[in-house]
Amino acid sequence: MDRLTAMQVFRQVAELNSFSQAGRSLGLSAPAVSKNIAELEAHFGARLINRTTRRMALTEEGRIYLEHVERALEALAEADRALCPIKSEPGGTLRVSAPMTVTLTRLSTAVPAFLSRYPDLKLDLHLDDRRVDLIRDGFDMAIRGSDNLEDSSLIARKLGVMPHVVCAAPSYFAERGVPATPADLRAHNCIRFSLSGHADVWEFTRNGKTERVSVESRYSVTSSLAVRDALRASFGLSLIPRPYVEADIAAGRLQTVLDDWKTVKTTLYAIYPSRQHIAPKIRVFLDFLVEEFNAEPRKTTTDR
Structure with a gap:
């Protein structure tokens, strides 16, 4: 028995005082209406409607049940009305x-403009280079950088690729000389980003x-910002995503080496739970991410 359908049928029969009229209003046949009422009565082990070929009337149990059914169906309708704006327009907390x-x-410099487009949307942005469990920790989405994205039931949308450079x-x-080959790096003071998948071995x-x-x-x-600060302070060299040091290279604060060697690239992904029934708040933020990662990098306050 479909309890929700049976409840809707029962309420309509009670309101119209007719099985046939209730069936027409709901698009159900007369036997289907009778079947739903009979299944409800069998479920409760009580008669809800007394009926003859000419008339019908709710029993005492039927009147009590109708009061609860009307409240329950109205609560469901209210839930639907509350969700409809969320389904159609970006809103709520992301x-x-x-x-x-x-x-x-x-x-970060583009986030205020993004939020200005969607006044009903709140963004709760957690900055952490460590990986989170989206489902367990209650996140709608995560941005991840990976050389090789692990298999997962989550959906991954590629945002961009960050090549790495060796620089100082x-x-x-x-003072220390310029390395001519990767093997020469062993004689240098290497600064490690310890959360990287290639922190211990550079390829x-x-x-x-x-x-x-x-x-x-x-x-x-x-x-990585601390790595960049150490590079600027002439403490050593590092293998670092080029976008993080692009302004420093252009300004001459940092210098790349081993440019004739290919090294790792980190691909950035937006990770979210499912392609089905994507909430508008997730969809518009995905579009924002794709737009930003395909745009020219902005100067930030960290580029000093």
Whole structure:
């Protein structure tokens, strides 16, 4: 028995005082109406409607049940009305987890303009380079950077690719020398972004040849911005996503080396639970992310 349908049939029969009229109003046959009422009565083990070939009337149990049915159906209708605006227009709270450096260098300056487009939308943006469990931690979406995205039941939409470069301050290279091959990095002070999937081994490829360099470091840190600060301070060199240091390279504060070698690339993805019934708040934020990651990088307050 479909309880919801049976409840709707019962209410309509009671309101119209007719099985046949209730059936016509609901688009059901007379036998279907009778079947729903009979199943309800069998479920409760009580007669809800006394009926003859000429007339019908609710029993005492029927009148009590009708009061509860009307309240229940009205509550369901109210729930539908409350959800309709959410289904059609971006609104409510959107909880997003995102890497700190990616957000500060590519997104944060654009967020106010994005929110201005959708006055009913609230953004709860958590900046953390560590990975979160979307379902367990209650996030609608996460931005993730990965060399190889693991298999998952989650949906991943590609946002962009960040190539990496080896770089340091010119003053550092003036003091320590410029590495000519990946193997030369072993003699240098390497700064590690410790949350990276390639923190311990840096890989380089040229002409079909691959070299892997095990990295030991006096300074390991969980923030790429902290790595960049150490590079600017001439503390050492690092393998870092180029967008994070693009302004420094252009300004001459940092210098790249080993440019004739290919190294890792980090692909950025937007991760969300399902393609089906995507809430408008998720859809518009996805569009915003695609737009921003395909736009020219903005200067930020961290580019000093």
